[in-house]
Amino acid sequence: MTAVLRARQLGKKYRRGWALTGCALDIPAGHVTGLVGPNGAGKSTLLNLAAGMLAPTTGTIEVCGGMPGSGPAQLAKVGFVAQDTPTYAGLTVADHLRLGARLNPNWDDALAHRRIERLGLDPGQRAGKLSGGQRAQLALTLGIAKRPELLILDEPVAALDPLARREFLQDLMEAVAEHGLSVVLSSHLVADLERVCDHLVVLVAAQVQLAGEVEDLLAAHHRLSGPRRDPATLPADQQVISASHTDRQTTLVVRTEAPILDPAWTVSTVGLEDLVLAYMSRPAEAGPGRRPTLEVLR
Amino acid sequence: MIEFHLDGRSGVSPYLQLVQQVRHALRLGLLREGDRLPTVKDVVTQLAINPNTVLKAYRELEHAGLVAARPGVGTFVTRTLTDATLAAHGPLRQDLRRWLDRARRAGLDDESIEALFMTTFRTTAREDIA
Structure with a gap:
């Protein structure tokens, strides 16, 4: 597996505290990786570290085999569309393309103009007058025409209406199919991620809680429901991710590679959204090995 | 297409x-x-x-x-799936119909029938694997 992003003991501290701690992560090349987590979990910090916009406080991060932001060759390999898809409000669409052509050694001018034409963007229009969807598409055009190895997108679709969102993701996936670039994008919209991502990273409270291929993750998690019991009595290879109880019933989400043999459980699959939510709502201190205490919900 | x-x-x-x-x-x-x-x-x-x-x-x-x-x-x-087994569906469908009639006569509502079918289906599927 060639890693497009590799982090070891990566940490970032701001004045108000640690935004990211002890982050160990391998993101394979050729995949579209979704980064999810609650607000303030450290998603933007991680993406900014990968793009070279921030320098780590501890540990190391390697992107496309180099140190982020270390020189022109490294910058050419990584495309970064920051949160809210920023563009230069005073510059026209054509100015943005000229800027892209001057600043990027691998710039694909034909591709950029083709996209602008197909999107129906007026080259003479100032970026500040574009709609949110159009601005996002302009930013994506710059990111794709740069022809990077890795394209990093920080919540690119958050501000878009459903139609603009779908069009944005269609164009992004088309670029992945055509140019084979790797993508890391953060989003709150798990339904979108389920379509476009084949790799997932869940970040909660400055730490990586879960990372892996979506299919593998879904296959390794199960929802168990059955008569009420203490999760501490489960086999050791079943890691409890979330637990809820009524006075008679217990419902668990567990992670295990082995089949569930206990006939007392009704076993069902866990969808991506529920899986992400189970990890996001897990108490921060409940790391591997810790079991949540039994409590009654009526 | x-x-x-x-x-x-x-x-x-x-x-x-x-x-x-x-x-x-x-x-x-x-x-x-x-x-x-x-x-x-x-x-x-x-x-x-x-x-x-x-x-x-x-x-x-x-x-x-x-x-x-x-x-x-x-x-x-390279291959179609519209094969002869479709013809075998007829008798099976009739059996299932008869079974459904019996289940309704036994007082089961639609949900109970579905639950009964699904649990039995899963159990036998699991037994076949084991």
Whole structure:
């Protein structure tokens, strides 16, 4: 597996505290990786570290085999569309393309103009007058025409209406199919991620809680429901991710590679959204090995 | 040419939905031998999904001997699923009807019948594996 992003003991501290701690992560090349987590979990910090916009406080991060932001060759390999898809409000669409052509050694001018034409963007229009969807598409055009190895997108679709969102993701996936670039994008919209991502990273409270291929993750998690019991009595290879109880019933989400043999459980699959939510709502201190205490919900 | 769609709430993974839609179309005769499946890029652009998902689905169909990829040309259907077993469905369907009638006469409502069917179905499926 060639890693497009590799982090070891990566940490970032701001004045108000640690935004990211002890982050160990391998993101394979050729995949579209979704980064999810609650607000303030450290998603933007991680993406900014990968793009070279921030320098780590501890540990190391390697992107496309180099140190982020270390020189022109490294910058050419990584495309970064920051949160809210920023563009230069005073510059026209054509100015943005000229800027892209001057600043990027691998710039694909034909591709950029083709996209602008197909999107129906007026080259003479100032970026500040574009709609949110159009601005996002302009930013994506710059990111794709740069022809990077890795394209990093920080919540690119958050501000878009459903139609603009779908069009944005269609164009992004088309670029992945055509140019084979790797993508890391953060989003709150798990339904979108389920379509476009084949790799997932869940970040909660400055730490990586879960990372892996979506299919593998879904296959390794199960929802168990059955008569009420203490999760501490489960086999050791079943890691409890979330637990809820009524006075008679217990419902668990567990992670295990082995089949569930206990006939007392009704076993069902866990969808991506529920899986992400189970990890996001897990108490921060409940790391591997810790079991949540039994409590009654009526 | 088949047109794919995705149901985000089905709980079935996107790649499996594509596989099932092809199998379904083959069974109904909507896809026949020699028909070309949409290119990966076409599916990706239409559905806004990951290209690897489409590739995985096509690989699985190829593995099942239903389609064959011809490099540079496309992926083509090599076999249909509208086979003789459809004729065998008739008696089975009648048996099932009779069973459903008996279940209703026993006072079971639709939900209970479905639950009974699904638990029995899963149990036997599990016993077959074991």
